[in-house]
Amino acid sequence: MPVKNRFAELLPDITAWRRDFHENPEILFEVHRTAGIVAQKLRAFGCDEVVEGIGRTGVVGVIKGRATGSGKVIGLRADMDALPIHEATGAPHASKVPGAMHACGHDGHTAMLLGAAQYLAETRNFDGTVVVIFQPAEEGGGGGRFMCEDGLMERWGIQEVYGMHNWPGMPVGSFAIRPGAFFAGTDQFRILVEGLGGHAAKPHETVDTTVVAAHLVTALQTIASRNHDPVKNLVVSVTSFRTESEAFNVIPQHVELRGTVRTMDPETRNMAEQRIKEIAAGIGATFGAKAEVDWRPGYPVMVNSEEQTAFAAEVAAKVAGDCADAPLVMGGEDFAYMLEERPGAYILVGNGDTAMVHHPAYDFDDNAIPAGCSWWAEIVEQRMPA
Ligand code: NI
Numbered sequence: 001m002p003v004k005n006r007f008a009e010l011l012p013d014i015t016a017w018r019r020d021f022h023e024n025p026e027i028l029f030e031v032h033r034t035a036g037i038v039a040q041k042l043r044a045f046g047c048d049e050v051v052e053g054i055g056r057t058g059v060v061g062v063i064k065g066r067a068t069g070s071g072k073v074i075g076l077r078a079d080m081d082a083l084p085i086h087e088a089t090g091a092p093h094a095s096k097v098p099g100a101m102h103a104c105g106h107d108g109h110t111a112m113l114l115g116a117a118q119y120l121a122e123t124r125n126f127d128g129t130v131v132v133i134f135q136p137a138e139e140g141g142g143g144g145r146f147m148c149e150d151g152l153m154e155r156w157g158i159q160e161v162y163g164m165h166n167w168p169g170m171p172v173g174s175f176a177i178r179p180g181a182f183f184a185g186t187d188q189f190r191i192l193v194e195g196l197g198g199h200a201a202k203p204h205e206t207v208d209t210t211v212v213a214a215h216l217v218t219a220l221q222t223i224a225s226r227n228h229d230p231v232k233n234l235v236v237s238v239t240s241f242r243t244e245s246e247a248f249n250v251i252p253q254h255v256e257l258r259g260t261v262r263t264m265d266p267e268t269r270n271m272a273e274q275r276i277k278e279i280a281a282g283i284g285a286t287f288g289a290k291a292e293v294d295w296r297p298g299y300p301v302m303v304n305s306e307e308q309t310a311f312a313a314e315v316a317a318k319v320a321g322d323c324a325d326a327p328l329v330m331g332g333e334d335f336a337y338m339l340e341e342r343p344g345a346y347i348l349v350g351n352g353d354t355a356m357v358h359h360p361a362y363d364f365d366d367n368a369i370p371a372g373c374s375w376w377a378e379i380v381e382q383r384m385p386a
Pocket of ligand 1: 104105106138165357
C-alpha cells in the first residue's frame with residue numbers, strides 16, 4: 001500500500017495552500033488569517049462540525065465515518081504558527097511579512113492535514129470519528145496546552161492522538177519514530193540572589209551577592225554530574241549572570257541568574273527542579289544571603305505510547321516502504337501536552353537535504369505531501385476499519 005492516488009491528484013491544490021500559508025506567516029496565537037482559511041476549507045470539505053477559537057485561535061474539525069458504531073475517536077494534530085525570523089530562501093513563495101517566516105514547516109503540516117481532511121470527508125471509509133486539530137502557538141506559546149485546557153479531549157471524546165513533524169536530513173517522504181521519550185522537556189529557571197550591597201573596599205560590611213552567585217553557578221553543575229545517572233540525558237545550563245551594577249567599586253545588592261534544564265523523563269525533571277531549589281537555599285544560607293528560585297515550567301517531555309507508536313511505524317512502513325528508528329531530540333514540542341492526556345504517537349517525515357528547521361534558509365519540501373497525507377489517511381482507515 002504505497003502513497004494514495006488521490007493525494008497525487010490533490011498535490012497541486014495542497015501545494016498551493018502550503019505556499020499561500022508560507023507567504024503569509026503568523027506568529028504564536030496571532031494566526032487569525034491561517035485559522036480562518038483552515039476553518040473555511042474544513043466547512044467546504046463537508047466536515048460534520050467545525051469549531052474555531054479553541055485554545056484562543058485553534059480550529060477543530062470533526063469527520064464522522066460511514067459508520068460510527070465502533071465508538072472510536074482519533075485526533076490528528078497539526079500546528080499553524082510561524083517564527084520571528086527574517087526569511088532568506090529567495091523562493092518565489094517567500095514570506096511577504098518582514099521578520100516572520102515559516103521556518104519550521106508548520107505551513108506544510110497545516111496543508112497536509114487539510115489535504116487528509118478533504119480526502120477523509122470525501123471517502124469516509126472508516127468506522128468511527130476523526131477530529132482534526134489545528135493548533136496555534138507551538139513555538140513557545142503552549143497553544144497545545146491551551147487547547148487541552150479548553151477541554152479538547154473531553155469535548156470530542158478523543159481516545160488517541162497523532163502528530164507529525166517534517167525533518168531535514170531524512171530522505172523526502174521517509175519516516176522515523178521512536179517509542180517512549182522522544183522530545184525533551186524544556187524548563188527555565190531564574191535565581192534572584194539578594195545580599196547586602198555596599199562599598200567594594202569594605203566587603204566585610206556587605207553580603208557579596210557576586211560571590212554567592214558564583215558559588216551557585218559552580219554548585220549547579222553537580223546536578224548533572226553528581227545527582228544524575230550518567231547514562232541518562234540531562235542538561236542544566238546557566239545562560240545569564242546579571243548584576244544590577246556595572247561599577248568597579250560597588251558590591252551589588254542583587255544578582256540574577258537565568259538558565260535552562262533539558263530532560264527526557266519526569267523523574268529527572270523533578271529531581272533537577274528540587275536540587276536547584278535546595279542548592280540555592282543552601283548556598284544562600286551558607287553566605288547569609290537569600291537565593292530564591294523562580295521555576296518556569298516549559299513543555300513537558302514528549303512521550304510516545306508503545307502501542308500507538310508500533311502502529312504508526314507499521315502504517316509508515318506501508319506508505320514509504322520503511323520506517324527508521326528516530327534519535328532523541330533535545331528540543332521541545334508542545335504536542336507533549338496532548339500525549340500527556342491521551343495515548344498516541346508523533347512521527348517525523350523526511351524533508352530532504354535542506355537547511356535545519358529554525359534556519360532562515362529552511363523551506364518545507366512539497367514533495368513530502370503525498371507521503372504525509374497518506375500516513376494521516378491510513379492511520380484513520382486502518383485504526384478504525386470500515
Ligand atoms: Ni516545528
